[in-house]
Amino acid sequence: MASLAAERQGPLGAWVQFRSRPTLDAALPRFQADWLALQARVLAGLRDFATAEALLGRAEALAPQEPWLAIERAHVLELADRREDALAAARRAFAWRAWFRPAVQCVASLLTDLDRLDEAVALLSAATGHLECGMVQVQLAQLQIELGRYA
Numbered sequence: 001m002a003s004l005a006a007e008r009q010g011p012l013g014a015w016v017q018f019r020s021r022p023t024l025d026a027a028l029p030r031f032q033a034d035w036l037a038l039q040a041r042v043l044a045g046l047r048d049f050a051t052a053e054a055l056l057g058r059a060e061a062l063a064p065q066e067p068w069l070a071i072e073r074a075h076v077l078e079l080a081d082r083r084e085d086a087l088a089a090a091r092r093a094f095a096w097r098a099w100f101r102p103a104v105q106c107v108a109s110l111l112t113d114l115d116r117l118d119e120a121v122a123l124l125s126a127a128t129g130h131l132e133c134g135m136v137q138v139q140l141a142q143l144q145i146e147l148g149r150y151a
Contacts, residue, residue, distance in 0.1 A: 011045030033063035037072035044076040052076050067093035071102045078110065086110055099130040105139055117147060 025032070036059035040052040056073050063069060070093035077086035087110040093103035104127045111120035124140035127133075144150070 011042045029062040030066070033059040033066060033069060036062070037069050041072055041075055041079075044079040047079075049076070049080050065096050067097040067100045067103060070096065071106050074106050074110070078113075083110055083113055087114065099127060101127075101131055101133050101136065104131065104136060108139060108143075112143060117143065121147070121149075 036055045040055035040059065043049075043052040043055065053076070056069070056076060059069050059072075060066070070089050074086040074089040074093070077083070077089055087107065090103055090106040090110060093100055094107060097103070104123065108120045108124050108127075111117070111123065121140065121143055124136060124143065127136050128140060
């Protein structure tokens with residue numbers, strides 16, 4: 001629900017939604033971590049990177065080496081225009097869970113942003129052999145079309 005609010009209403013609308021919701025203090029640590037990470041992403045959208053960083057730190061303390069949290073950190077770093085750091089975070093997620101689909105797509109997207117297109121194509125091509133995911137294949141096809149590689 002909160003991620004849908006962030007998508008539809010933008011970061012300010014999502015933040016208003018967060019403020020009206022109770023905390024998840026009684027929830028399992030994994031759920032608390034996800035909630036904190038989502039809030040961090042919304043705050044990064046509002047350019048409050050210091051608070052976003054603090055929330056991510058709390059989330060990672062609750063669920064260490066959780067690949068999804070590394071992806072959320074990568075998105076926050078990307079919003080802060082820290083793409084190399086974002087790439088390192090996304091690669092940590094990949095290291096913690098090989099062929100984790102969000103990590104594959106995030107790493108490929110960041111490689112593309114960093115103009116490391118051949119690396120992105122190689123990663124996505126390899127991923128198609130490990131994942132049965134149309135979104136990965138679409139991302140690969142779009143990149144190949146952009147590069148004029150039609151064969």
